[in-house]
Amino acid sequence: MTALLDTLRGVVGAANVLHEGDLSAWEQDWRRRWRGKALAVVRPGNTAEVAAVLRACATAGVSVVPQGGNTGLVGGGVPDASGTQVLLSLQRLNRVxxxxxxxxxxxxxxxxxxxxxxHAAEERGLLFPLSLAAEGSCTLGGNLATNAGGTQVLRWGNARELCLGLEVVTAEGEIWSGLSGLRKDNTGYDLRDLFIGSEGTLGVITAATMKLAPQPAATGTALAACASVADCVALLQLARARLGAGLTGFEMMGGYALALTAKHFPTLPHPLPEAAWTVLLEHSDTESEAHAREAFEGVLGAALEAGIVHDAVVAETLAQGQALWHVRESIPLAQAEEGPNIKHDISVPVSRIPAFVEETDAALQAQFPGVQLVNFGHLGDGNLHYNVQAPRGEDGRRFLAEQEHAVxxxxxDAVAxxxxxxxxxxxIGALKRDELSRRKSPVALALMRRIKAALDPQNLLNPGRVI
Amino acid sequence: MTALLDTLRGVVGAANVLHEGDLSAWEQDWRRRWRGKALAVVRPGNTAEVAAVLRACATAGVSVVPQGGNTGLVGGGVPDASGTQVLLSLQRLNRVxxxxxxxxxxxxxxxxxxxxxxHAAEERGLLFPLSLAAEGSCTLGGNLATNAGGTQVLRWGNARELCLGLEVVTAEGEIWSGLSGLRKDNTGYDLRDLFIGSEGTLGVITAATMKLAPQPAATGTALAACASVADCVALLQLARARLGAGLTGFEMMGGYALALTAKHFPTLPHPLPEAAWTVLLEHSDTESEAHAREAFEGVLGAALEAGIVHDAVVAETLAQGQALWHVRESIPLAQAEEGPNIKHDISVPVSRIPAFVEETDAALQAQFPGVQLVNFGHLGDGNLHYNVQAPRGEDGRRFLAEQEHAVxxxxxDAVAxxxxxxxxxxxIGALKRDELSRRKSPVALALMRRIKAALDPQNLLNPGRVI
Incomplete structure (x- = not known):
C-alpha cells in the first residue's frame, strides 16, 4: 500500500493525498449514519489525474469510492470500515x-x-433548472451519479433529462470523452444514461454538458388548501392543463408536516393553518408579470369554484414567494428537530397517490396505533417523502431501532x-441494497450484474453499493 | 432447422411462421436498398410467445432480426442474405x-x-407528441429501438425522453417487466435507456409506457423568410425566449429544397418563393386561440422589426397550418422525384449550424463544382438533413455510385x-456501422462491445448491426 500511496502522491501531489488526522469530512456522511475508514483521501485536480489514480488503483487491486459534496442520503459516497479503499474526492474538479x-x-x-x-447560468441570463435542498454543497457529479431529482422535475425532469453528454473515467482508468451539446445523437448504445444513476459503480463522472433554458419573464408562487389528497391530484390536473409547461412546481404538504415547521420555526409564515393538505404551486411565465398573475389567478379561481381548493394565498412579491418555498424546504429540518423518524422516498403513479396514502396510513395506524405521518413531497412527479414518526409520547430513537424494518x-409492500x-x-447506496435485491425483478438484477461485471470486472468501483 | 421451425410453429401457430412465397415485405426495406433472405418470418401474438421464440432460437443458435413497421432508413431491420436468420415481426403485438x-x-x-x-391518446383528449413522416406505418417498438426523433423533439424530446418504462425479452428469452408509469425511480442501473436506441441488438422491446400531455388549447403555424442561416438561428433564440415551451416546431428549409417541392408538387403552397431560407414555426398554446395568435404575432413582429425576418405568413386556419407542414414533409418526396441524392442525417450544436453550413457548402462546391444542396431539417434540435445532389446536368445515379464516399x-469530417x-x-443499422467504428471513440466502442457481449453472449440478436 505504501507503493500505491507514493504513486498517488506522484499523480496528485502529496498535499492531495490525505491519510492521517481527522478525515471525517470524507469518511462520514453528513447525517452521521455511516462512518468508514479510508486508506487515503485522494483529491485529483483534473480528469487526467483522475484517470491516473484509477489506473494506479486498478493495478494495485484497490477499490475506489468516488465522492462529490457528500450530501447523499443512502451511504453511497463513504468508504467501508476496512481501511483499504481509496476515497476519491472530485471536489477540486470545479471549473465551468x-x-x-x-x-x-x-x-x-x-x-x-x-x-x-x-449562478454561472444566471450570469448569462439563463436558467439551469436542477434545484434541491442540498444545492449549496452537493456537486454536479454527485447529482448525475445519483440522478438527482428535486423541485423542478415536473417541468424539467431529473438530472438525467438535463444531461446531454458526459466525460467519464472507466474502471481501468481510460477517459471516455462523451461531452456533447447535441439534442439528437443516435450513434450506438446510450452509455451516458448507463453512467447516470450508477452511483460510481460503473465509472467516475468527471464532467458533463447540461441543458440550459431561457430565464422566465415572471414567476408566481401560491399556497392552496385542499381537503384531501384526491383534491390535490385534481388541482394538479387542472393546473397542468391550463398552465402547461408553465407549471414548474407542485409540492404537497400534509397538515402535520406544516404543524412541525410552525412549531420549530415560528417566524416562518403559516398562512393556512387549518388545511388538511397544502399545495405549493409555482408558475413560470415566458411573457410578462401581468400575464403570469392573470393566468395563475385564473387557475386558482377555477379550483376554488370547482371546490377542489377551499382557500389560497398568492405571494405578492418575489420575497414572499421565496418564503413559501422556505416553508416547504424547512420540513426536513423541522422533522429533525422533532426527533428521529423513518424516512421514505417513494414514488407511485400520480393517479394512485390518493389510494396509496389512504391504505398505507390505515395499515400503519392498525399496526402502530398513534403513529404520526410526516407526509410531503413532489406530487407532480408522484414522489412522496412519506416519513413515519413514533406515536406521540413514545421514544423516537427506540421506535426507529425496533420498528424500522416492520414499517x-x-x-x-404498499408501494409495490x-x-x-x-x-x-x-x-440505493448502502442503505437500500438489500431492498433492491429483494424487490427488483430477478431478470433486471441479473442484467445489472452482467453490466457491472462487464464494465468493472475487478469490482473495484464503489463495491458493495447498489448491486 | 426443420426442428426449429416445428418448435416455432408450436409456439406461434403454423400460420404465423412464413418461409415460402414472397416475403419481400419483411426481407426488403421500403427504399429497396437492402434485400435479405430469412430462414422464416415469425409473427408472435404476445410477449410470452416472443419469449418462447427467443428461447427456441437461443437453443438452436439461430440469430434473430426484430422488425416493426420496416420503415427504417439504415437497414437495421432486414435480415442478411444468408437465409439463416429468423425475422421476428412484432406487428401482431398491437394492443394499447x-x-x-x-x-x-x-x-x-x-x-x-x-x-x-x-389516436388512442387523442380519444381521451390527450396528446402523444412523437410525430414523424412514417407515422402511418412505423411502430412504437421501432420508434424506441431506434430512439426516433421527428418534428416535436424541440419541445418533447426524442422517443427516449417520452418513455417511462419498457417490457423487454432478453437474448435468452427471459421477460424483463420494466413497465412503469413513474417519473422518478432510482433503483439500479438504467436498463430502459440501454435498450432504447440499441436497434434490437441487446433485447427485443415488446411494450412500453409512454408519457402523454394535455392537448394544447390552440396551435399556430407560420412561415418566415430569412436571409441567412445565422438569421434562422437568431429567430430560434428569439422565439424560444418569448414562447418558451410553447414553441413546438422550428423547421428550416433551404430555397433549393422548396424549389423542388414547388416543381414536383405544384398544387402545394409556396408563399415565400424568394426566400433564401424559410422557417416553419409552430406554436402550441395552453390558454386560448386569441392568446396564441397575439403571442405568435408578437414574436414574428419583433423578428421583422429586428431585421432577422424579411417576410412572413401566418396560417389563418388549421387546414392552412397543415398545408404548411405538408410542404415541409414533402421535401423528401420531391427529392426522390428529382432523382438520387446522398442523404445525411447530421446534428451539430445549434450555435455551430451557421458555420457548419457555410464551410461545408464551400468545401463541397470546391470538390464537386455545381453540386446542389437540399438542406432542411429540425433546426431547433441542431439536426439537418443535409442532402447532396449531383451537379445540374450530371447523372444522379452515377454521382451517387461514384462520389458517395467522398461526399x-x-x-x-465537418460534422466532427x-x-x-x-x-x-x-x-446505425447496417448503413453506418463502418462509420461508427471509424468515428466513435475507441473507448466508447470498447464499452459498447462489452455491453453487447454481456447481454447477448451468443451474438444472436440482430448481429452485424450497430456494433
Missing part, C-alpha cells in the same frame, strides 16, 4: 468549462457545486402493490 | 394496454402503429470538427 448561449448548454466539471452552476415492509418505486430520487 | 389519464401515461405494445398510439467524408453526430435520428 464552457457556456454556449445559442446552444443553451453548459459544460462543467463534476466537483462544481450545484449552486455555482446555477418499511408495510410502506414498501401500486406499481411504485421504493427509491424515487435518493438512490 | 392502458391509458392512465391522471398519470398522463399510455402503455402499448411494440407493434402498435405510431398513428394508432396518437460523406467531406460532410462527416463542429462537435456533431453523423447519425442524429436515423441510427
Amino acid at each position: 468549462r464552457e457556456i454556449d448561449e445559442a446552444n443553451l448548454t453548459l459544460t462543467a466539471e463534476a466537483g462544481c457545486v450545484l449552486q455555482a452552476v446555477q 418499511n415492509t408495510v410502506v414498501f 402493490r401500486h406499481g411504485g418505486s421504493f427509491s424515487a430520487e435518493h438512490g | 394496454r392502458e391509458i392512465d389519464e391522471a398519470n398522463l401515461t399510455l402503455t402499448a405494445e411494440a407493434g402498435c402503429v405510431l398513428q394508432a398510439v396518437q 460523406n467524408t467531406v460532410v462527416f 470538427r463542429h462537435g456533431g453526430s453523423f447519425s442524429a435520428e436515423h441510427g
